[in-house]
Amino acid sequence: MADYQHIAHGFEPVFDERSRVLVLGSFPSVLSRQNAFYYGNPRNRFWRVISSLTGEPVPKTRDVASKRALLVRHGIALWDVIESCDVRGSSDASIRNVTPADVGRITSAARIGAVICNGSTAGGLYHRWLEGELGLVATVLPSTSPANASWSLARLTERWGEVLVPLIEKTGEAHD
Template identity: 75%
Template sequence: MAEYQHISHGFKPVFDERSRVLVLGSFPSVLSRENRFYYGNPQNRFWRVMATVLGEPDPDVDDIPGKRAMLLRHGIALWDVIESCDVRGSSDASIRNVVPADVARITRAAPIRSVLCNGGTAGHLYRRWLLPVTGIEAEVLPSTSPANAAWGLERLTERWRAALS
């Protein structure tokens, strides 16, 4: 197994002054860190789910500006709960020594009305570190990670659609 490394997030949140919904993951995977953008593992279903729910074409895997624009057109901000931590590879279960993200950076600039956490780890970390800052209860959604095999794409999409509507 990979050794622990202290790693900083490495890229900026997606938001603007029109963002109303904040979607939070836990911490970027190795592939996301290499690609310097969210959900960089092509097996992660996040971008397929979002495109379907938002009625948009599925963005190309390398189209970071297109992914960013798709979210912003629909008032969605995207970030992670953790700014830096000790982690082994991409394992959420290995996360320790958390430095939380400065979520107030978004909530000061945008009228965030709801927070959605992508998976249980993000939800747990949000409640511990960021709920006291935002005062907004989060809805924890099933993870779009390929590790969440219990949720097929169609079921996952419908659950995310219900939360975003």
């Protein structure tokens, strides 16, 4: 197994002033860090879930501009709970020595009304490091990671849709 490395996040959050929902992961995987954008592992189901729920095509793996535009169009901000940490490879279980992200960068520019954590690790880290600062209780949804093999794409999409679709619809109404 790889040794621990102290790694900084490496790329910016996605948001604009119209963002109303903040989706937080834990920390970028090795492939995401290599691709310099969120959910860069083609086996991660995040982009397929979001595309299905928004009725938009799945962006190509390395098409960062399309991924950003998809999120912004639907009022979704995206970042991770951790700004830097010690980690072995992509293992969330190995994360230690956490420096939390400065989510104030997002909340000072956008009226975030809901927080969704992508998986229990992100949820636990959010509760520990950021919930008190934001004052919003997060909804923790099943991880879209390929490591979460017990959840099929259909099941993930259904569960994420129960929470995210009403929030996206509210955001859309606010833009009308």
